[in-house]
Amino acid sequence: MYTSLAFYLHLAVSVLIYWLIPWQTWRTAFLSLSSLVFLLRADANSFYLVLILTAVTWFFGYQIGQSVIKKTWHHIGVILLVLVLVIYKYLGWLDDILAPLLNLFSGFSGYHFDKLLIPLGLSYVTFKYISYLTDIYWGLIKHGRFIDFLCYGSLFTIYIAGPIERFERPQPQIDNKLVFESALLEAGFQRIVFGLFKKLVLADWLHYFISPIWQNLAENSFSMQVVGVLAFAFNIYFDFSGYSDIAIGSSRFFGLTIMENFDNPYFAVNISQFWRKWHISLSDWIRDYLFFPLSRMNEKMIWQLILVPLIAMGLCGLWHGASWSFVLWGLWHGAGLSLLQFWGRFKRRRKEIAHLSNQPWFNRFAAALTFSFVCIGWIWFIG
Amino acid sequence: MQEKLIAFIRDELISDPDVEITADTPLISSGLMDSFALVTLQAFIEKELGVKVPAPRITVDSFNTIARMISIIGLHR
Numbered sequence: 001m002y003t004s005l006a007f008y009l010h011l012a013v014s015v016l017i018y019w020l021i022p023w024q025t026w027r028t029a030f031l032s033l034s035s036l037v038f039l040l041r042a043d044a045n046s047f048y049l050v051l052i053l054t055a056v057t058w059f060f061g062y063q064i065g066q067s068v069i070k071k072t073w074h075h076i077g078v079i080l081l082v083l084v085l086v087i088y089k090y091l092g093w094l095d096d097i098l099a100p101l102l103n104l105f106s107g108f109s110g111y112h113f114d115k116l117l118i119p120l121g122l123s124y125v126t127f128k129y130i131s132y133l134t135d136i137y138w139g140l141i142k143h144g145r146f147i148d149f150l151c152y153g154s155l156f157t158i159y160i161a162g163p164i165e166r167f168e169r170p171q172p173q174i175d176n177k178l179v180f181e182s183a184l185l186e187a188g189f190q191r192i193v194f195g196l197f198k199k200l201v202l203a204d205w206l207h208y209f210i211s212p213i214w215q216n217l218a219e220n221s222f223s224m225q226v227v228g229v230l231a232f233a234f235n236i237y238f239d240f241s242g243y244s245d246i247a248i249g250s251s252r253f254f255g256l257t258i259m260e261n262f263d264n265p266y267f268a269v270n271i272s273q274f275w276r277k278w279h280i281s282l283s284d285w286i287r288d289y290l291f292f293p294l295s296r297m298n299e300k301m302i303w304q305l306i307l308v309p310l311i312a313m314g315l316c317g318l319w320h321g322a323s324w325s326f327v328l329w330g331l332w333h334g335a336g337l338s339l340l341q342f343w344g345r346f347k348r349r350r351k352e353i354a355h356l357s358n359q360p361w362f363n364r365f366a367a368a369l370t371f372s373f374v375c376i377g378w379i380w381f382i383g
Numbered sequence: 384m385q386e387k388l389i390a391f392i393r394d395e396l397i398s399d400p401d402v403e404i405t406a407d408t409p410l411i412s413s414g415l416m417d418s419f420a421l422v423t424l425q426a427f428i429e430k431e432l433g434v435k436v437p438a439p440r441i442t443v444d445s446f447n448t449i450a451r452m453i454s455i456i457g458l459h460r
Contacts, residue, residue: 135437138437138439272417287438288439292422292441304422340417344420347398347399351400351401354398354399355399357414358414
């Protein structure tokens with residue numbers, strides 16, 4: 001989508017009209033309209049869904065901000081958003097499990113759930129809206145103007161592949177009068193070119209040569225399997241970070257600064273650091289809205305050190321797609337995070353180990369180990 | 384507050400308890416403390432200092448030093 005000519009034509013026309021408008025509120029309204037037109041042309045389902053979700057979420061946000069029963073409004077709003085995601089993305093996948101149960105309890109036979117066509121960007125927009133409601137509930141942000149919220153939710157440059165921005169970052173930007181500078185175009189252009197190079201040259205080139213290995217990974221020799229997995233590690237990095245670069249660069253054309261989504265993740269020295277560098281907007285979301293609240297529910301060691309990482313990362317895997325492969329990939333990372341916490345506790349008890357782990361050579365070894373761990377996890381992605 | 388935080392972090396959270404911690408010692412970026420410890424720290428701040436700091440405000444950057452922690456805690460008092 002972000003590499004198509006239609007996207008760049010839409011972007012060029014929108015940027016031109018956007019900066020010709022002298023009033024910021026009208027610019028924001030135009031950018032929302034432009035984003036909705038883009039979505040309508042790309043996927044009509046997504047267009048209708050984003051309109052409904054935006055109106056409903058904004059209403060719930062208003063109620064959380066004003067009402068004395070904030071908790072009730074927040075919980076209902078979040079449950080509704082999760083339900084939309086589950087119905088579109090997971091019900092069809094869970095048909096084998098849910099349909100027999102439904103038939104058993106209802107007394108009728110023949111119930112089943114079809115796999116629905118998932119509207120574009122659904123996973124991103126529901127996570128953005130859950131963060132919006134929760135941030136109002138926690139008192140971190142104020143309920144926003146509808147036009148600002150619509151622009152935030154539908155912004156076509158980040159709608160389909162993120163980053164999963166929080167409302168508190170773009171809102172003050174679109175609320176203040178932005179001033180046009182040629183440097184914006186220059187910075188945005190450079191970032192887009194960089195992203196296109198990563199996506200079209202590096203990622204697609206790797207995909208072209210390595211995809212025959214991925215298709216029959218188990219049937220190749222061990223060395224070819226290693227090559228295939230390593231190539232996949234770089235393919236997915238260049239592909240996804242390339243998309244993020246394009247999203248960040250094209251948003252810059254409108255004067256908007258979008259959060260970074262990658263920070264040299266393959267140089268991480270442990271799996272926790274990897275998740276602070278890989279798909280940062282998603283890992284921040286998982287940390288803030290799943291990991292922290294879940295951890296606080298119970299102080300038992302087995303819960304905080306083992307179950308919470310597994311649950312949070314299992315759900316993170318499931319967010320990527322309705323498939324057990326993604327769940328296993330998430331659980332693999334959850335297990336890694338859990339092991340890391342035990343390693344931290346072990347280091348506290350053994351001072352000589354703690355001193356050893358501060359050596360430069362140990363960090364290089366840890367980075368290689370982390371990269372290997374991540375690469376093994378990619379096998380489930382390929383599958 | 385500073386003494387309470389230093390004592391708790393030194394006794395419970397950092398990987399090398401022999402390291403001297405001051406208000407400006409980088410804790411997470413230096414590898415002394417893992418970001419997982421922030422969950423424990425959030426619970427400690429709520430229980431012992433009576434301040435509820437929401438998760439999105441407890442980041443690696445905002446909680447990297449005791450001085451920054453105190454400033455964030457102050458905002459949520």
